[in-house]
């Protein structure tokens with residue numbers, strides 16, 4: 001789990017104030033998901049919520065920097081350092097074929113069925129039976145770039 005340390009010794013780079021509300025919102029959602037009642041839910045499903053929010057937050061930072069070019073390099077580095085975004089995941093998004101990757105486990109896990117690649121990475125047209133796509137790791141329902 002990504003830890004967010006709050007250190008007040010150094011002020012965040014310029015531009016941080018503009019996005020801090022949204023980051024705060026993600027943080028709140030994450031807390032809610034982590035404290036969600038476990039009754040009637042599978043452990044996997046609880047993790048899915050947490051994965052999803054982590055993903056959305058990383059995506060937000062990624063788009064700000066690489067797509068919208070709305071934040072400075074300095075602020076981007078700061079956000080990574082503070083754990084607001086997953087650097088490794090973002091590195092994958094920048095590679096062709098991985099633009100929508102849901103989480104790193106889906107391309108690493110040995111427990112995954114398709115030779116180290118999760119079912120959610122298989123393009124829909126290559127999935128034979130009309131099986132519902134739902135990955136065990138993060139609950140992704142398909143994130144192949146061609147979908």
Ligand SMILES: [Zn+2]
Nearest residue numbers: 102120140143
């Ligand atoms: Zn996926």
Ligand SMILES: [Zn+2]
Nearest residue numbers: 102103106138
């Ligand atoms: Zn995944």
